[in-house]
Amino acid sequence: MHELSLALELRTLIEQQASQDGFRRVHRVRLAVGMLSCVEPEAMRFCFDDAMQGGPAEGAELDIERIPGLGRCTACSREVAMEQMHDPCPACGLPLEPVRGREIRLLELEVSD
Ligand SMILES: [Zn+2]
Secondary structure (H helix, E strand, C coil), rough: HHHHHHHHHHHHHHHHHHHHHHCCCCEEEEEECCCCCCCCCCHHHHHHHHHHCCCCCCCCCCEEEEEEEEECCCCCCCEEECCCCCCCCCCCCCEEEEEECCCCCEEEEECCC
């Protein structure tokens, strides 16, 4: 499961930040998830709760901010909003090259000592 491995990576990242910055509890995690990243927010929430058990972010809220997809046509260089991977260019019908929306990024942690 894609979301579970991501959630476990996120836990490792949070644990690293916790020892680096000296906080013990995380109350809220803000995550940016691109629309083209193949990550389902609901599945991510579910895996997040599981993956954070026994760590600094156990019981933390997860806020997911969706980043809309944007693609560029390799033929006509037109930039078009993308709903999903492999959407074609509306002008030439060729598959768009995604330029935004595939990323998954930790935006912010709300923490206390
Ligand atoms: Zn085109």
